[in-house]
Every structure is written in C-alpha cells, then in structure tokens.
Amino acid sequence: MAFERVLTRNVDRPEALTVRGYREGGGYDALARALRLQPEEVIEEVKKSGLRGRGGAGFPCGLKWSFVPRSTDKPKYIVCNADESEPGTFKDRLLMERDPHQLIEGCIIAGWAVGANTTYIYIRGEYTRAAAVLEEAIRDAYDHGVLGDSVLGSSFRHDVYVHRGAGAYICGEETGLLESLEGKRGQPRVKPPFPAVVGAFGCPTVINNVETLCCVTHILLRGADWFKGIGTDERNTGPKLYAVSGHVERPGTYEHPIGIPFQELLDGCGGMYKGRELKAYIPGGASAAMLTAAERDMPLDFDSLAKAGSMLGSAAVIVMDETTCVVRAALRLARFFAHESCGQCTPCREGTNWMRLILRRIESGRGSEADLDLLAHVVPNVGGISLCALGDAAQGPVKSLIAKFGEEIRDNLRERRYPLPRVPFFDLGAVA
Amino acid sequence: MPTVTIDGRSVEVPAGTNLVEAAAKVGVQIPHYCYHPRLSVVGQCRMCLVEIEGMPKLQTACSTQVVKDGMVVRASSPAATEGQRAIMEFLLINHPLDCPICDQAGECGLQDYSFKHGQAFSRFRFEEKRIYPEKERIPLGPTVLLNMNRCIQCTRCVRFTQEISKTGELGFFERGSHAEIGTFPGKPLDNPLSTCVVDICPVGALTSTRFRFAERVWYLDKKPSICTGCDVGCNVTVEHRRGAIKRLKPRVNPEVNDYWMCDFGRATHERSRELPRLLAPRVRRDGHAEPGGWKEALDLVFQALRAKRADGSIAFLGSGNLSTEEAFLLARLADLVESPHRSVWVDSGPARTIPNLRGGITGHDAAPNRRGAELAGLVPKAGGLDAERLLLEGGAAACAVLVVADSDFGKAAHDPKVVERLREARFLVVLGWADSPLARAADVALPVATHPERDGTFVNVENRLQRFERAFPAPSQARPAVEILADLLARFDAKWGSVTSATAFDLLAEEIPALEGLRWATIPPDGVPIVREGAGA
Numbered sequence: 024m025a026f027e028r029v030l031t032r033n034v035d036r037p038e039a040l041t042v043r044g045y046r047e048g049g050g051y052d053a054l055a056r057a058l059r060l061q062p063e064e065v066i067e068e069v070k071k072s073g074l075r076g077r078g079g080a081g082f083p084c085g086l087k088w089s090f091v092p093r094s095t096d097k098p099k100y101i102v103c104n105a106d107e108s109e110p111g112t113f114k115d116r117l118l119m120e121r122d123p124h125q126l127i128e129g130c131i132i133a134g135w136a137v138g139a140n141t142t143y144i145y146i147r148g149e150y151t152r153a154a155a156v157l158e159e160a161i162r163d164a165y166d167h168g169v170l171g172d173s174v175l176g177s178s179f180r181h182d183v184y185v186h187r188g189a190g191a192y193i194c195g196e197e198t199g200l201l202e203s204l205e206g207k208r209g210q211p212r213v214k215p216p217f218p219a220v221v222g223a224f225g226c227p228t229v230i231n232n233v234e235t236l237c238c239v240t241h242i243l244l245r246g247a248d249w250f251k252g253i254g255t256d257e258r259n260t261g262p263k264l265y266a267v268s269g270h271v272e273r274p275g276t277y278e279h280p281i282g283i284p285f286q287e288l289l290d291g292c293g294g295m296y297k298g299r300e301l302k303a304y305i306p307g308g309a310s311a312a313m314l315t316a317a318e319r320d321m322p323l324d325f326d327s328l329a330k331a332g333s334m335l336g337s338a339a340v341i342v343m344d345e346t347t348c349v350v351r352a353a354l355r356l357a358r359f360f361a362h363e364s365c366g367q368c369t370p371c372r373e374g375t376n377w378m379r380l381i382l383r384r385i386e387s388g389r390g391s392e393a394d395l396d397l398l399a400h401v402v403p404n405v406g407g408i409s410l411c412a413l414g415d416a417a418q419g420p421v422k423s424l425i426a427k428f429g430e431e432i433r434d435n436l437r438e439r440r441y442p443l444p445r446v447p448f449f450d451l452g453a454v455a
Numbered sequence: 456m457p458t459v460t461i462d463g464r465s466v467e468v469p470a471g472t473n474l475v476e477a478a479a480k481v482g483v484q485i486p487h488y489c490y491h492p493r494l495s496v497v498g499q500c501r502m503c504l505v506e507i508e509g510m511p512k513l514q515t516a517c518s519t520q521v522v523k524d525g526m527v528v529r530a531s532s533p534a535a536t537e538g539q540r541a542i543m544e545f546l547l548i549n550h551p552l553d554c555p556i557c558d559q560a561g562e563c564g565l566q567d568y569s570f571k572h573g574q575a576f577s578r579f580r581f582e583e584k585r586i587y588p589e590k591e592r593i594p595l596g597p598t599v600l601l602n603m604n605r606c607i608q609c610t611r612c613v614r615f616t617q618e619i620s621k622t623g624e625l626g627f628f629e630r631g632s633h634a635e636i637g638t639f640p641g642k643p644l645d646n647p648l649s650t651c652v653v654d655i656c657p658v659g660a661l662t663s664t665r666f667r668f669a670e671r672v673w674y675l676d677k678k679p680s681i682c683t684g685c686d687v688g689c690n691v692t693v694e695h696r697r698g699a700i701k702r703l704k705p706r707v708n709p710e711v712n713d714y715w716m717c718d719f720g721r722a723t724h725e726r727s728r729e730l731p732r733l734l735a736p737r738v739r740r741d742g743h744a745e746p747g748g749w750k751e752a753l754d755l756v757f758q759a760l761r762a763k764r765a766d767g768s769i770a771f772l773g774s775g776n777l778s779t780e781e782a783f784l785l786a787r788l789a790d791l792v793e794s795p796h797r798s799v800w801v802d803s804g805p806a807r808t809i810p811n812l813r814g815g816i817t818g819h820d821a822a823p824n825r826r827g828a829e830l831a832g833l834v835p836k837a838g839g840l841d842a843e844r845l846l847l848e849g850g851a852a853a854c855a856v857l858v859v860a861d862s863d864f865g866k867a868a869h870d871p872k873v874v875e876r877l878r879e880a881r882f883l884v885v886l887g888w889a890d891s892p893l894a895r896a897a898d899v900a901l902p903v904a905t906h907p908e909r910d911g912t913f914v915n916v917e918n919r920l921q922r923f924e925r926a927f928p929a930p931s932q933a934r935p936a937v938e939i940l941a942d943l944l945a946r947f948d949a950k951w952g953s954v955t956s957a958t959a960f961d962l963l964a965e966e967i968p969a970l971e972g973l974r975w976a977t978i979p980p981d982g983v984p985i986v987r988e989g990a991g992a
Contacts (some may be wrong), residue, residue: 131666191630208627213498213518260459366608366634367499367627373545376632389581396576408513410499 307336778911862887
C-alpha cells in the first residue's frame, strides 16, 4: 500500500489557512469525534496508537497525558513546544506556516483529553511568519466557534495563546520553556517534580511538540490502528517528518513512514549533492551522534537509532559529504552548545566551552593526539551529570566523532593535515 | 519513617528529607555548593552527585528526597567519586586560583573540596581562562564586593535576596560560560541583611567590605557570643586575633537568627573603637580626677555606700547592656544598702527584624538585655526612683550616692545636660568600659570589660535566655563588672568574694521561678525560653 502523506497534506493548499478551507479537507472532524468520546477514551486511543513524542525524547504521548492528575483544583495547561531551535530542524515551521489549524485542532484534542482549557503555543522568537499565521488562524478559529467558550458547540471551553520566545535554545527544554513562559529567565528546573504535576504556573501541564499534536489529530480521525499500521514495529509507529539538510540535491522537509532507511530518504532527496560520496550524517539534529556512510541502511526510528548509539531526536537529518572536515562540523556544533548553555549547572557551563576549545585546537592545526585523548576523557563528564539534557545533547556529536572518526583524526594529526581545506558549498568560481 | 542506607550506614529519616541532610545524620559528608538548608533546591552545582541503587545515572543528593523505604545510596563509590572529581575539575578550570590574595582562603569550599575530591594538576593547560574583564571588584552595595572571576555560579546569593531578605537585588545574567551574578541597574545590594550573602558564598566571589583584607582567617580565634545590637539576641561568633575583633559572624540558631544576622549587628564591635577606653580606676581627690588603684577605688565606694546605708538616698541605675548576672549583683548591692532606687535605662532603637523559620523575630531596644536586668531585680521598689526620674527630672539631686553601671548606657550618657543632672548626686560612681563624659564626671570611675571580654547571659525579646562566653581578657586594669561587684559585695559580706557569672546565675536561678531548674552549666547552646511573670513585651 502506497504511503499517504497526512501531516503535510495541506502544505500546498493555501486555502487550508482558513477554518473554512481547512474543513473542506476534513479538518476539525477529528476534534468533533474526540468531543463525542470521553477524555479517557481519547487518551486510550492515543496510547493504543503508540505515538511517541516528536520533539526529541520520544516519550509515549498517551502515557504522558495519563500522568496528569484527573482530580485537582488547579487549572491544567497544554503547552505546545514550538521552540524549534535544534540546528538542522525545520519541520514544525512548515506545519505551522502551512497548516496552522492542524496544530490548533491537536491542541484542543489534547486539552479535552486531559481537561485543560488553555493552550500556550511557545513559538521560537525568530519564527515571525509562523507566529503571524498562527495568530491569524487562532482569530479565525474563534470567529468560527472552534475556540472559545463553546468548542464546536459543545460545553468544552478552550483558549489558545501564542507566546513568542526570545531566542534561546534552552527554552526548548520543557522546564526551561515553562520558566520563560512564566516570564522568568529561561533555564531548566530541577526534576522531579515533572511538569505533568507541577508545570506552568505551578499547575499540571502537558508539553507536546508541534508534530506530536498534529499526529494526534490524525489518530483521532483515522483511528489508532491506522497509525499503528505505519512504521517499523509497534514501538515506532506513524508518519514522520524528516528535515533533510546538508550535502543533498534537494534539501527540505519530507514525510515518510517512521523507520525509513537513511538511503531511501536520501534517494528521495535526489541523492548526494553533485553525486559526491557520503561521509557522515547526523540522523536527529545537532544533539544526535554522527553515523558513518557504512550505516547508510539504518532505519530512522527511535529504537534502531538508539541501539546504534544515536537518536532520532527531532529527525533533522544533516548529511555531510566527503569534502567535510568532521572535526570542523563537530566544532560548529560544540560552539552552538557552548553558546546556548544556560550557564546554571557546572558540567554544561564549563564542559561545553572546554569541548569547544579543545576541538578548536585540533581543527586549527594546533592540536595533538593528547588533545584527542583529553577530549575523550572530558566529553563523558559533560552529559549524564548535567542538570538538563543539554549536556547530554552537547556530548552526542563529539562522542561519536571520537568513536567513529578517531583513527582518521589521529592520522590527520600525525600527518599535520589540519586545518583541512574548506570546500565552499556553492562553487562561486564561475561568478568571479 | 523510611530508612535509607548511605555508604553502608542506615538511618531512619522523615519522608522528604534530602540525601545531603540524611547523609549528615550518619556522618557522611556529601560535598555541595549550591545547596543551602534554607534556600530553595536548584541542583545546579552538581557537586553532590551520588549513586542510587536502581537509577542508571548519578543523581544530585540535594534534589533527591528519601520517600520510600530501602533506598541505597553510595556517596563514595567509584562512579560517584568520578562524578565529583569531574565537577571539581570543571569548577576549577576557569577559576583564577588566586588563593594567596583571596579573603576566602582557609574557609573556601573550593579549597576544602579540591583537597578531598580534586586532583593536583590541571588538564586545562593551553587555553586562556575565561575572565570577566573589569569585574574583579564590583561593589554590589555598601557592604559587599563581587569578584566575578572567582564565582562558581551557585546562585546562593541570588536566592538569598529572593527568598530570605525578599529584596531581590541580585540576578543571574548572561548565559553559558559567561553567566554572571549582578545587581539590577540602579538597585544596589543595600538591604539590612546584605552581608549574609558573603557568609553563604562558598567561594571568594563575595567579600565583605568590612572584613576584606583585615585578617587571614586561620589566625582568627572564635568564641560563641550574642550580638549586642538589639534585643533579638542573634547568636554570633566573635572572631578576633589577640583581642582585636575582626568580624562577627552569625552562629546558627534556628530559634533565633537561624543562619542570618543584620549588617548593623556586624558593626557593633566597632563601637568600642569609637569611644576612648577607660583602662584604670579613677578617683576624685580634692576635686581632681586622678588614677587610683582598685583597692582605693572600691574602698571609697564601699565607704560611701556604708555611710548612707538605709538612708534611702542611694540609687542604682543599670543599663540594658548589663548581663543578667551583673544586674543581679547590682541588685544585691542595692539590697544590702536597703535602697529602693534601682532601675534600668534602655534606649529604644529602630525595629530590626531577622528572618527565621517561624517568620522572623523583631527587636526594638537598642540594648540586648533589658529583660534580663529587670528579671534580676533592677526594678524600682516601692517609692523608688526610676530611670526617667533620674535622667530627665533631676532625681539625682536627692541622691547621696548614685551608682551608674555603664558609662555608655544610652545616648543620654553623652548628653551634657543629663551628665550635669546625674552629677548633682553628692557621690557619683560610674562603672564603664568607655571614658565617656559621664565617667569623667564621676567621683569614682571603674573600668569594666567590654561585651566580648566577659561571660554572662542575656534574655532576648522573646524571653529566651542565652549564654555567651568570654572571647578574650580585658585589657590593662579593666575587669569584668561581675568581679568588681563581687569585690564590693564582699566588703559587706565575705561570702560574695568568690562569685563568678556562673555562681551568680545559679544563685539567681534558685531565687526566681522563671529560671527554676536552670543551671549555668546546663544552659543549652541555643538558649532556653523562660517565662517571665507579669512581664510585658
């Protein structure tokens, strides 16, 4: 059976930006169905579908919802994490800019399931266009009775607010996001308590990624069994967006069944840029460990990648060809994490910067093999013992750099080949 | 209560106790910087990493609570030790290591823990250290200086201003390895508790303008004492070198000042430097005040008192600076000469509040022990002159002998008009550490020890009896007032000759129901609440 694109079905239908146009394609039917079900039944449906969070951690969505206490005097909140700032990731932007109602529908369903009357969409500050589109769509949804005191004529009230971030990667970490949402300095909280119990403004809160909430819409519309039928196995289900960038002919966001082998994904993008050889790829955004050309048949799903020591993360696939200096690539990422570390916890604040400095030595030709050994010793201490996952994320690419390209780097160091020549991505020679 | 096993030692703790506290109970020290028992738990220094059975990763002990029975914790297993070593290394790679010129040296968390958990060499050899240019001595306020290069970003100070002083002057700015502590624009750190941030700073980032470069801490001798700034009675440690007080630091007492102390209290010892010191007895011969020996001076006082005994014209004016024992002996003296005129003068000061677990404690007097002095008997008997009459209405003119205990009993002691009024007594005896105008006007001036040069007890605003110790001996010929009064009493009755603060207290305790059952030797270190009958606030 041919795979049918569902998450991106409206990206080329500008009429879907309005409630009326969205409804023509079957929009808000999922919400109507959800409202006919009991909240517990909605959660059950999502649980049954096997949907795992699309933001990076891959936590089962239905299970997360079920952690929210049913009987509580406090208000509950849905927070949509739209702070998409992992380097290489641009899938949520597409969803928000081209199909905002799909997300709004997912938010309301999630609200109905856990008993929350408010959704905050925390959107990355730089996403001005997506924020404007969402604001417009939300206004339209209020006008058509989709949002407000009576969602689709029911007695369920739901409001959606867009909150724009101020440009910090760490605000994509769920508790950092909550701090920022509350108007504080965006830095992660110590867990437990988890947001499902003490979240936004001290109240139970569900935090879901944009794509996750969009998936919810389709699970409610087509049923958990349909969703489960897509993917590698019962733990890796559903359609998935892959944001492909780097040395490929046609970079972009692609929807595939989860678990598509990397080579197939690459072929779908027109293959390697100028037909060059693949050297390495990062399967899940800047935090994921690099994989080599030898691992090109890797199914891109949660468990296969975890087994390989990497992760699906946000499914941002960064492809690097033979001209790439892998140390320089790792340095670029290390610089990002050093810049984005919030600075509160010691291993991340000091360790990310130290990694950056060591990589810079090696990359610039001032390093020695001892630097690589030191790096290998420092890296494991950055992740694992940090306060939030940023430390773990920062060590991902560097760890794999040492594990997969250690011998090559040693060889280059011995032969004093660094810095390696820079190969411009676009050949500007013809212009000059 | 759940049981937790830490490094093989089991202990039962109330549910919700964090692992740092639980470990302390079995004598296991878990290193930590950002954790402070009175501040919110942020788990950000990561120093307190421990291994917990059943958890894949190392956990921070400060943010892990004992909830279920049977938790097994390893604080010194290879994994935990490696985690702690890694954190120590991270903390030190950018630290200036300027211990030789750092005020914190000797009481520094980095020094202590690197000795135990660190390594002797640096692997951060090639790169330049991160520095904060021009941020080596930023005055955060009048009392605190910040050296950002030494900071380990534990944010204890920030949380203190948010959660304890509730003034919020400090914030955490920038991010990553450039994260820094600072004040908000136009908002200096000038709350009354501001120097507490220096106490809780585990490193040399925050230093006190008052103590900075005053002394290397390992030269300091320390004695527990009570602050004399007001009647809260904050527990303090007097830190001095050969009798020169270098600083007062709060001593933990959850019932009174908890971990805190106000800036005013920290400066109280400076008072004894502001006024000239009375160092030898002085007697008036033919209208001229001249130095005299102790025997001559006390004999003069004794003769004056004996001559007018039962005359009803001898008055005693005490102060709130007297210890309870001194006040007791003064009252005994009044008993022996059968005088009803005995009273205490205390200036009322600005309200000073110290936060504690019960919300706080506020003092209103400018002296520490009005309640103790009154308890010990310095209240006018029937027909007796009170302090107001003596000071403000010229009651002294009717006195044949006036004994003022404390030449610095309040602002009035420095008011020429008041001194003139008290001088109208035919024979004026002044005990005091300060050579104040009142002491110079006296017929006999007796040099007494200052607060840290004596021992005794105070009764604070909440009627808590607290004992303090002598930190160092009085200089020159000055003697503790208890000794002087005992000598005087012994001239009436030899049995008083050997009285000390300890025996005086025990005698008093036998007499007064409020102190029933108390003995000097068994007064608990954090004081004991007493019930004063019919006493107001």
